[in-house]
Structures are given as structure tokens and as C-alpha cells.
Amino acid sequence: MRRLIFLSLMLFGTVLHAQTTVSGKVVDENNEPVIGANVVLIGKAEGTTTDFDGNFTFNTSEQPPFQLRVTSVGFSEFIADVTSNNQTLTITLSQSSTILDEIVISASRTPERIFESPVSVERFGLKDIKNTSAESFYGGLQNLKGVDINTNSLTFQSINTRGFATFANTRFLQLVDGMDNSAPGLNFVLGNLVGMSELEVQSVEILPGASSALYGAGAFNGILFMNSKSPFDFQGISAYAKTGITSQEAAGDNPYYDLGIRAAHAFSDKLAVKANLSFLSGEDWHAISELDLANPGADRTDPNYNGLNxxxxxxxxxxxxxxxxxxxxxxxxxxxxxxxxxxxxxxVNYNAESVKTDFSVYYRPFADDFEIIYQGRVGRGNTIYQGANRYAVRNFNLQQHKIEFRNDNFFLRGYIVTENAGDSYDxxxxxxxxxxxxxxxxxxxxxxxxxxxxxxxxxxxxxxxxxxxxxxxxxxxxxxxxxxxxxxxxxxxxxxxxxxxxADGDLTTGSRFIDNTKFRHVNGNYNLAHLINDWADVQVGGSFREYELNSQGTIFTDLDGPITYNEYGAYAQLQKKLLDERLKFTGSVRYDKNEFFDGFLSPRVSFGYTAGAMRNHNIRISAQQGFRNPTTQDLFIGLNAGTAILVGSAPNNLDRDIRTFNVSQSGQDLIGQSTVDIVGRAAYENAYSLTSVLTGAPEAVTTGVVKPEEITTFEAGYRGQIGKFTVDLSGYYNRYKDFIANVTVLVPFYGTAGDNGLSLLALQNGDRQAYQTYTNAEVDIDSWGGTIGVDTKVFGDFDLGVNYTYAEFDFDKARFPDFETNFNTPKHRVKASFGNTELFKNFGFNFNYRWSDSFFWEATFEDGDVPAYTVLDAQINYTIPSIKSVFKAGGSNLLGDEYFQAVGTGNIGAIYYVSWTINP
Known part of the structure; x- marks a missing residue:
């Protein structure tokens, strides 16, 4: 399968075409460069963006004459005529109010305007990065509509869309230059702890909801795409220095540092290199709650006290x-x-730290759009991760190494992701x-x-x-x-x-977290449009992934050596415009196969219609099916988390976890032995429901082994320009089948569950052990919600944006009382922004406001209520063009009202900072 994918996609990639090159500069009415302006070929989904000097270079197989549409947020569009190859343009944009022409790639794996995207998509570009009021571009993503960020610690923020999220968010995928940067053993992304420097980011795109039809099993509840700058287009040395303080009642005021440097150089029109280094350090949010959630009002004088932290x-x-x-x-x-x-x-030493480095080589053997790229990323960090317990992640290391071949019509990439837990401990x-x-x-x-x-x-x-x-x-x-x-x-x-x-990895005597898990991934995509005279946009692609689990028996049941398994997939998509290019049809289907499960088809179909004499209204509807494979931990974990033993349910894992337990004196009198050996299979086949035991009516249960989770989703939306207002609204409905769930059961040390005899005596004598099983919900789960965002200009040239998000879910709790959904999303959220990028020459400011409704948090560490909270962030910035510099001062949570987004974490305080950024 791997050879087949490589050979077929390499064959597609050998087709190269003559190129037309257009370069130029985009400026505003004051002759200042317009950063991140979109330059799009009219009639086709091809385009590029301007750099920090407003410059752009655009390559296309289209032969002149043709037209380019140039747009940027806050400006009216401009149509430029291209009449010859190597033409140079100077384009002046006038002030206006539109965000509909920004270019995204993620929704359909091809460049297209947000206005025409078949599904909901959010974009965060160069201008947004400059104007964000958060302490980092990653933190600024929480101001996008429909996007949640749960703060685990100062250096670990977990992004989520459309609910069902814990910090171990295995339902959300994050791609950095096309590479999945989920930690292979943990199965989820540690925010931007080991991601990308803000100097390197060209754009961020977020797809809320399922996208399995194009991106496979991991693209279940949303995807974040971080795209870096090409060293051909963004050259020179860039740097930033940010310093300030973090302020929290429990921790006091502590210094905060964030430094970065980027170097890029094109030696010729064939060879370019770039490198990045960034370093962040600060005091993490201290978690000091002494509440005993199981016994409200209890303190340390209570004989059975169990404090939260x-x-x-x-x-x-x-x-x-x-x-x-x-x-x-x-x-x-x-x-x-x-x-x-x-x-x-x-x-815990609360020193939070993140060090990110990367190095890339870009080679264009024919000095055109065909590139061969090597990219290596290494990140190291200290943070706090809250899962079944609170983990002090120390010197955690994640590496990614990629080789990619690509041009405007195809890409083929192979990469490896490895993690090393370093000195982390529970x-x-x-x-x-x-x-x-x-x-x-x-x-x-x-x-x-x-x-x-x-x-x-x-x-x-x-x-x-x-x-x-x-x-x-x-x-x-x-x-x-x-x-x-x-x-x-x-x-x-x-x-x-x-x-x-x-330093000891045996949890019976130590607490070290050992993990050297890795995965290897190959994927490719080919756009056939140029081969069929652009009759339609037709894409085909595929992927292969192999996991290698290696925790030396501390997380997985791999005491006898690493565990390997694989999965693969292939897809096709057709996009076609009809009715004077007003109606856009998108249809795609993907087939995926994991070696433990039957193959799965993920179809998606969408229609978008552009209405109005000015083509400024777009209505879209879509339907798709998706799936999520069980994670490495769902399948192969074998971990004593203290409150329960976690045992994955892969067919060959049930008998790998064997543990010895002491038997009470009463039990010894019954069975004549002081210890018993319990095999993990017993948790699935010889156990009692925890809820039934707690209510005094023990009920024997048989738990099914985990299988892939399925989703059917429907979405409708509208995007439009109504006078001075840009409106974007959407609604969705999801139905989940075989929802992957954890169920806690009690395994008796002797007897058979349901025998009404010996096993009940085991429960009575305390001769039992709690196990957490990995299975699927016995009931379907429905979720639904929607977003609406409105952006406009007020008081002349001040930017005002407001958005609202609603999210809700439901399932039959009575039929599955031991099941927790981990929806962990407020029903109502409101966000607003107000600012001016040019209040006076070279001076801008921005305010961001967020309000979140209260909600109930469910997770393996602890359940409980999260109160409603309000947050205000703000920044001012001043640009000095002569030294290519932007100076900024700002703060997050300026109101100083500490809050938390999950039970068990430290309260989130305020961050105050000043920064200096230099971009050539």
C-alpha cells in the first residue's frame, strides 16, 4: 500500500507546465503597505498573499490576458488587468469593509474565497497576528467565532470546536505545514507548546466540525491548519522580544518572557532556506484548591479528606x-x-517553558512552482497536563521531520513524529x-x-x-x-x-512518565483540473500511517517491546461551478481502514449558491458522514491511575494487563489465598457497574470492546455583505453513533459477577478493583448549535465585530448512567472586538471581549461546575516603518477577575506585556 501511494502520486506529480509570473505591491491610500492582502485569479481558485512590505509574487499556468482580484479586510476590492508575463503591478486599495474575499485552502484542499467555502471556516492572517490583543497569536484564536480554548496551563492551551472536549482532545486535529503534530503517545495536541513561532506563521485556518471526507479519522470535530512562510517570499532576519508579568492571587506577580528570531534567504530562484528559534518562559498558574468535591464543606480535619489539588x-x-x-x-x-x-x-515547579526550533530547505529544480522541501521541527517544553491525574510535563520533546514534493497541482509528503516524555511525572x-x-x-x-x-x-x-x-x-x-x-x-x-x-517509571513505587512513541505518515494529493481543461476541480489522494508504541510498560502494555499497527485511506473530490458560476457543487468520498476494524466510507456533499446582482450573498448547505478510530490509548493502555486501572480494549490487549492484588483477611478465609491475579479482560467480562454498587443494587455488566465512532452531520449557512455589514452565520446538527466512551466498573477479586454469592462477598469485603474500560455508548448522542458574526465599520474607520455561539447536546442518560460525554462546552458564548488599525499615522489599538456561560465539566480527573466568566483583552501598537518595527503594549484579562475553564486547574490570572517586533 505504501509503495502504491508513493508511485501513483509521484506519477501524477511529474506533469509540469509553463508558468506566468506576476509581481507587485499593494498599498493603501497613504502609500503604506497592505499586509496579508489576497491576490486571486478571477474565475479560478488560485491566489497568494502580500508580505509585510505589501509585496507579492503570483505564479499560474493561465496565459495572459487575465484579471486578478485584490482584497484585504477593511478595503474595497481592486481588479487588476494582467496582459503579459513577468508584469509588475502597483495596486492602491481604498478603505471599505469586507472579509469575504480572504483565501483559504483547508475547506476543499484548494484555494478558494471564504465567501464560497462549502463549510464553515475561520481564518487568522498576518494582519490578525499583528493586531491580536492576546499575549500570543495562538491565544488570539479564542476570539474567533465558534472556537473554544481551554487553558490547561500557561504553555498548554487546548483548542476545541463544537463540544466534546477535554484537555486530551483527541477529536481535534492540528496540522503544521501539513504535519499532524499530535503527541503520538498522548494522541492529542499540546497546544502550541511545540508548534510554530509567530514569526513563521503566514496564516491559521480552522475548520469547525467533521472533515473526515478529506482528512481522515482524526478530522472529527475540527481541524486547525498552521501554514508557514516560504523563504522565497519572506526573506531576511525577523525577531521579536516580549516581556511582562503574569499576575495571579495564588502565585503573585512573576516575570514573563517570549523571544523569537527567524532567518530566511533565497540563494537563487532555485534554492532557499529558513530557520526559526523561539523561547518562552513564565510562571504557570498555580492550582491550590483544597475543596473536597465528594464531601463539600470538609477540610483537612476530616478523617477521609480528599482535596482537589x-x-x-x-x-x-x-x-x-x-x-x-x-x-x-x-x-x-x-x-x-x-x-x-x-x-x-x-x-511541582511551576516554571512554564517552551523552546521551538525548525529548519527548512526549499529547492526548485526548474525555477518554477515545483518544489522539494525538507523540514525539521524540534520542540521542548515544560507544562502541566491534566488528564486522569495532573502531570508535570518536564523536558517534553516532540520532533517532526518531513520530505515533501509539490507544485500547484499536487503534493506528496512523508514525515515522522516522535515524542520523548523527558522527565515528566504524575x-x-x-x-x-x-x-x-x-x-x-x-x-x-x-x-x-x-x-x-x-x-x-x-x-x-x-x-x-x-x-x-x-x-x-x-x-x-x-x-x-x-x-x-x-x-x-x-x-x-x-x-x-x-x-x-x-525517576522511577514503576507506578507501584514511582511516578515517572516514560514515552518514546512515534508514528510515520505518508500522504499525497493530486488536482486533475488542468488535465481536463478545468472542466471541474477534481482531486484524488491517499495516506498511510504506522504507529509504534513504546512506553516500556509504563503507559501501554508494551513491557515485551514496542507495539506497532497501521491504518490507511484514499479519497476523491469533485468541485464544479454551474449557472453562470453562481452554483458551486462539492462532492467527496474517502475510504479508511485500520488493521483492527472494518473499512469506513466518509462521503460529503455540499451546495453553495451566490445570489444578488453584486454577487454579495452566499447560501450553503452540506451533509457528511465521518468517523473516528479509537486512539492508541483506547486500544493499548495499561495504566494504574490511582482511582482506577485503565485497560485498552484492542483484541490482543485484554490479556496483556495482569496485576496482583492483596486479599482482605475475610477474603483469605473464603478462598484460602492472600493474593489474586486479575487479567484486564475481567474488566470487560467479569465486573459490576460502578453506579449499581454505589446505589446498593450491584448489577453485573459485560462491556463491549471499543470500535470506531461515527458521525452524521448537517450544516447550513449564509455569508454576505449587507451595506456596511459583513454577516456570517451557520447552524449544524450532529448525530453520533458508537460514541467512544469510558465506563468505570468494579472487578471482584473472587467469584463471578452476577453469581449472587462469592462475588458479592468480595464487594462487601472491599476485595474489588475499579477499572476504566474503553467502549462505545449504547445510545446515540445528538448535538446542535450555531454561530453568527457581524463585522462593520463605525465612527468612520473603527472596526467593530460581534459574534455569538450556541451549543447543546442530548442523550438518554437513563439508558447509560455510567457514561460521561465530556461535552465541556458552554451553551452560550459572546465575543466582541473594537479597534482601529490606523487611529492616527502608524498607531492602532484593539479591544477583545469574551463572555462564557457556566457549564458542567466532566473529565477523568474530576467533575464539577465551571462558573460563567468575562474577559477583556486589549493592546496598542505603534509602527516605525524606517526600522521595520512594531511596538506593542497589551494585556489579557485586564479586568483581573480570575477564572478557570476546567475543574482542577489553576485560576487564570492576568498577563501584561510589551513587545518589539522587527520584520524586514
């Missing part, structure tokens, strides 16, 4: 004091007791195993009971205390006694234990 106290057991002392039942009683935990701030297991390294659980609970019992009896018999007062005093004394000699943060003994635990 306190770790190690999850180790808890039921102590039967009467049985321990040989007293009659009811004399002292029993209680659930947890070990004393450590605060997250005692376990904070919860760090606390648990520091405690155990000092004193075993058995000894600690024995010491606790040994103090509690006589203290309680003495309080009643000699002190005359009530049972409640005697119990409270006894618990306090018992914890002090059990904790005597405990390792305290800041001491050499604690640091020694910490170092030993975080």
Missing part, C-alpha cells in the same frame, strides 16, 4: 476499630480514613509513593488505629466526652501519631524521596 489522600481504607481491638461491634465503631496528602505546589503518584517510601500504607493505618482506639475510649471513660467529641479528638491524635516523622516539603529527606520517586 491535594495528592496522596486518595489512598483511603475502611478501618474497623472494633475488629482491630477485638471489641464487640459498636464499641468504637469504624471509619473511612485517608492518608495525609501533599499540596500540588509542594510537588503528581498524584508522586505524593502516594513519597508517603509509601517513608512508611507503608499498612504500617500507617496500623499506627492510626493504634492511637485512635485508646484515645477514643479514654475520652469517653476518663474525659466524659460525647462520642462525637471523643471521635474528633481521637482522629486528630491518631493522624499526628501516624504522621510522626513524615517527610516534609523543603527538607533534604523529602527532596531525596521526591527525586527517587520521579
Amino acid at each position: 491535594i495528592y496522596g489522600d486518595v489512598v483511603s481504607t475502611l478501618l474497623n476499630f472494633d475488629a482491630a481491638a477485638g471489641l464487640p461491634t459498636g464499641t468504637v465503631g469504624s471509619a473511612n480514613i485517608s492518608r495525609t496528602g501533599y499540596a500540588e505546589r509542594d510537588l 503528581t498524584r503518584f508522586t505524593a502516594i509513593n513519597i508517603n509509601r517510601r517513608w512508611k507503608s500504607d499498612t504500617q500507617w493505618f496500623t499506627d492510626y488505629a493504634g492511637t485512635y482506639i485508646p484515645t477514643f475510649l479514654g475520652g469517653i471513660q476518663q474525659g466524659g466526652l460525647s462520642r462525637e467529641a471523643a471521635s474528633e479528638a481521637a482522629h486528630a491524635a491518631a493522624r499526628i501519631a501516624a504522621d510522626t516523622g513524615r517527610l516534609l516539603p523543603g527538607t533534604p529527606e523529602f527532596q531525596s524521596a521526591f527525586n527517587a520517586v520521579t
Whole structure:
């Protein structure tokens, strides 16, 4: 299959054609360059954009004469006549208000105006990057309509569209110059931690919703495309320096630095190179919540306290004091007791850091549009990742290396993505195993009971205390006694234990996160339009991917060596304009196959109609089916997360996870053995529903192994220019089938679930283990929503934009009570922007406002309510053309109202910054 894809696409790519080259400069009425203006060939979906000096170069197979349409946000369009090859143009744009002619590639894998895109698409270009009020271009994406950004930490922001997202967002794909930069072992993108420098970004495009018909299994709920600058078009040395402070009540005010440099040079019209280096450092948002969500109002004096950001106290057991002392039942009683935990701030260095480097070589052997590209990206970073637990990601490394062949009609690329978890560790297991390294659980609970019992009896018999007062005093004394000699943060003994635990990859004794997983990917695309005289735009393509899982048994069940498997796909798309080019039809279909599952077809069809005498109204409808393959963790994980053991359900994984558990004394009396071995398969075939056990009516369940998730989606939308107003609205409806889900079950250590005998005694004796299974929802899930955005000019030349997003979902909870959707999206969101790029000569400003409704957060770490919040960002900038510089001062969350977007994270404070950017 790999050879077939390579050979066929290379054959397509050998067809080269004579080119027409047009160059020029686009300026405004003050003769200042217009950055990021779109230059489009009328009648075809071909175009380019201007650089920071307003210059452009456009190559096409079309022979003169023809016309170019030149547009930019805030300006009226200009039609330029091209009458000869190598013609040079100077184009002056006048002020106006339109965003409809911006060029995007992602929606159909071919250049086209946003106005005519068959589906919803958002674009963030050079002008947006310059004017963003956020501290980074990536953070600025949260101001786009229909786009959510959940802040996990200062250096890890997770983008989501249309709901169903946690920080481990496996439903959203991010492509950097065509490469999937998801961490192979984690299966999701760590924001821009190891992505692209803002000096290197030419444009960002976001497709909300499913796009499996063109992009395959990962393109399920949305895709982000980051496209870099060509060293032929953007040459010279660029740099930026940004500094400021982060401000949070829990952390105080701390310095923030963000530096970057880009160098690009074309040695000739055949060879060009570029390189980038950026560095970011700051204090992460401290997570300090001591709420016990399972026992509201409890504090550290509670015997079974389990604080949200306190770790190690999850180790808890039921102590039967009467049985321990040989007293009659009811004399002292029993209680659930947890070990004393450590605060997250005692376990984590909150230094957030990101270092990104890349180097590329571009070679044009025929000095035309045919290019051979090598690109290498290496990123390293420190951040906090919240999944089943809170993970301190330290010296995490992600590498991407790509070889690509392309021209205007085709591309063929092969790349590899590798990750190295570096010195990362699990904070919860760090606390648990520091405690155990000092004193075993058995000894600690024995010491606790040994103090509690006589203290309680003495309080009643000699002190005359009530049972409640005697119990409270006894618990306090018992914890002090059990904790005597405990390792305290800041001491050499604690640091020694910490170092030993975080260097140990065995979660029974350590907490290190080991992962050297990688994947190899080959994909290609060929546009046949020029071969059929542009009768229609016809594209074909395909892809192949091979995974190699390598965690040395710490994440996956790969103790005996790396696990490999593969998937492949192929697609075709036809686009045709009819009725005086007012009606645009797009139809596509893709076939994908994972080696563990049957193949899947993903069709998509859309119609767009351009109405109005000025062709300034476009109505679109589309329908498509998509799918999502289970992730590497869904299939092969084998991890004890503390609260549950996670076991993937690949057919050959169910018997790979084998664990030994101690049996209670009561259980030993029943089965005559002190330990039992439990195989992962038991979680799927011999277990009880967690909910049923908690409600006192244990119900045996059989959990099906995971299979691909399917989606059917319908979308309708309108884009138009109505007087001074640009309007973009859309609505969608999704139906999910076989929604990939996690279900927690309880496996008894003996007996058979449902036997009404021995297994129920196992539950009663505490001889059971929680397992998290990977399966599919037994019910269909519906989601729907819409967006509307309006942009205009007010008070002359001030830019005003407002957008609103609505999102909702539903499923039959009664039929599947153990299932959590992780929708994690507010029902209502409002965003607004107000600014002026030229308030006076070379001076601009921008304000961004965001309001988010409250919503309920569901995730493996913890569930809970996220309150509504309001955020205001702002910036001012001043350009000095003589030194090619832009100076900016701004801040995010200027109102200072701290908020959080997920239960368990640190509150998000304010960031204040100043920056200096130099672009040649």
C-alpha cells in the first residue's frame, strides 16, 4: 500500500507546465503597505498573499490576458488587468469593509474565497497576528467565532470546536505545514507548546466540525491548519522580544518572557532556506484548591479528606476499630480514613517553558512552482497536563521531520513524529509513593488505629466526652501519631524521596512518565483540473500511517517491546461551478481502514449558491458522514491511575494487563489465598457497574470492546455583505453513533459477577478493583448549535465585530448512567472586538471581549461546575516603518477577575506585556 501511494502520486506529480509570473505591491491610500492582502485569479481558485512590505509574487499556468482580484479586510476590492508575463503591478486599495474575499485552502484542499467555502471556516492572517490583543497569536484564536480554548496551563492551551472536549482532545486535529503534530503517545495536541513561532506563521485556518471526507479519522470535530512562510517570499532576519508579568492571587506577580528570531534567504530562484528559534518562559498558574468535591464543606480535619489539588489522600481504607481491638461491634465503631496528602505546589515547579526550533530547505529544480522541501521541527517544553491525574510535563520533546514534493497541482509528503516524555511525572503518584517510601500504607493505618482506639475510649471513660467529641479528638491524635516523622516539603529527606520517586517509571513505587512513541505518515494529493481543461476541480489522494508504541510498560502494555499497527485511506473530490458560476457543487468520498476494524466510507456533499446582482450573498448547505478510530490509548493502555486501572480494549490487549492484588483477611478465609491475579479482560467480562454498587443494587455488566465512532452531520449557512455589514452565520446538527466512551466498573477479586454469592462477598469485603474500560455508548448522542458574526465599520474607520455561539447536546442518560460525554462546552458564548488599525499615522489599538456561560465539566480527573466568566483583552501598537518595527503594549484579562475553564486547574490570572517586533 505504501509503495502504491508513493508511485501513483509521484506519477501524477511529474506533469509540469509553463508558468506566468506576476509581481507587485499593494498599498493603501497613504502609500503604506497592505499586509496579508489576497491576490486571486478571477474565475479560478488560485491566489497568494502580500508580505509585510505589501509585496507579492503570483505564479499560474493561465496565459495572459487575465484579471486578478485584490482584497484585504477593511478595503474595497481592486481588479487588476494582467496582459503579459513577468508584469509588475502597483495596486492602491481604498478603505471599505469586507472579509469575504480572504483565501483559504483547508475547506476543499484548494484555494478558494471564504465567501464560497462549502463549510464553515475561520481564518487568522498576518494582519490578525499583528493586531491580536492576546499575549500570543495562538491565544488570539479564542476570539474567533465558534472556537473554544481551554487553558490547561500557561504553555498548554487546548483548542476545541463544537463540544466534546477535554484537555486530551483527541477529536481535534492540528496540522503544521501539513504535519499532524499530535503527541503520538498522548494522541492529542499540546497546544502550541511545540508548534510554530509567530514569526513563521503566514496564516491559521480552522475548520469547525467533521472533515473526515478529506482528512481522515482524526478530522472529527475540527481541524486547525498552521501554514508557514516560504523563504522565497519572506526573506531576511525577523525577531521579536516580549516581556511582562503574569499576575495571579495564588502565585503573585512573576516575570514573563517570549523571544523569537527567524532567518530566511533565497540563494537563487532555485534554492532557499529558513530557520526559526523561539523561547518562552513564565510562571504557570498555580492550582491550590483544597475543596473536597465528594464531601463539600470538609477540610483537612476530616478523617477521609480528599482535596482537589491535594495528592496522596486518595489512598483511603475502611478501618474497623472494633475488629482491630477485638471489641464487640459498636464499641468504637469504624471509619473511612485517608492518608495525609501533599499540596500540588509542594510537588511541582511551576516554571512554564517552551523552546521551538525548525529548519527548512526549499529547492526548485526548474525555477518554477515545483518544489522539494525538507523540514525539521524540534520542540521542548515544560507544562502541566491534566488528564486522569495532573502531570508535570518536564523536558517534553516532540520532533517532526518531513520530505515533501509539490507544485500547484499536487503534493506528496512523508514525515515522522516522535515524542520523548523527558522527565515528566504524575503528581498524584508522586505524593502516594513519597508517603509509601517513608512508611507503608499498612504500617500507617496500623499506627492510626493504634492511637485512635485508646484515645477514643479514654475520652469517653476518663474525659466524659460525647462520642462525637471523643471521635474528633481521637482522629486528630491518631493522624499526628501516624504522621510522626513524615517527610516534609523543603527538607533534604523529602527532596531525596521526591527525586527517587520521579525517576522511577514503576507506578507501584514511582511516578515517572516514560514515552518514546512515534508514528510515520505518508500522504499525497493530486488536482486533475488542468488535465481536463478545468472542466471541474477534481482531486484524488491517499495516506498511510504506522504507529509504534513504546512506553516500556509504563503507559501501554508494551513491557515485551514496542507495539506497532497501521491504518490507511484514499479519497476523491469533485468541485464544479454551474449557472453562470453562481452554483458551486462539492462532492467527496474517502475510504479508511485500520488493521483492527472494518473499512469506513466518509462521503460529503455540499451546495453553495451566490445570489444578488453584486454577487454579495452566499447560501450553503452540506451533509457528511465521518468517523473516528479509537486512539492508541483506547486500544493499548495499561495504566494504574490511582482511582482506577485503565485497560485498552484492542483484541490482543485484554490479556496483556495482569496485576496482583492483596486479599482482605475475610477474603483469605473464603478462598484460602492472600493474593489474586486479575487479567484486564475481567474488566470487560467479569465486573459490576460502578453506579449499581454505589446505589446498593450491584448489577453485573459485560462491556463491549471499543470500535470506531461515527458521525452524521448537517450544516447550513449564509455569508454576505449587507451595506456596511459583513454577516456570517451557520447552524449544524450532529448525530453520533458508537460514541467512544469510558465506563468505570468494579472487578471482584473472587467469584463471578452476577453469581449472587462469592462475588458479592468480595464487594462487601472491599476485595474489588475499579477499572476504566474503553467502549462505545449504547445510545446515540445528538448535538446542535450555531454561530453568527457581524463585522462593520463605525465612527468612520473603527472596526467593530460581534459574534455569538450556541451549543447543546442530548442523550438518554437513563439508558447509560455510567457514561460521561465530556461535552465541556458552554451553551452560550459572546465575543466582541473594537479597534482601529490606523487611529492616527502608524498607531492602532484593539479591544477583545469574551463572555462564557457556566457549564458542567466532566473529565477523568474530576467533575464539577465551571462558573460563567468575562474577559477583556486589549493592546496598542505603534509602527516605525524606517526600522521595520512594531511596538506593542497589551494585556489579557485586564479586568483581573480570575477564572478557570476546567475543574482542577489553576485560576487564570492576568498577563501584561510589551513587545518589539522587527520584520524586514
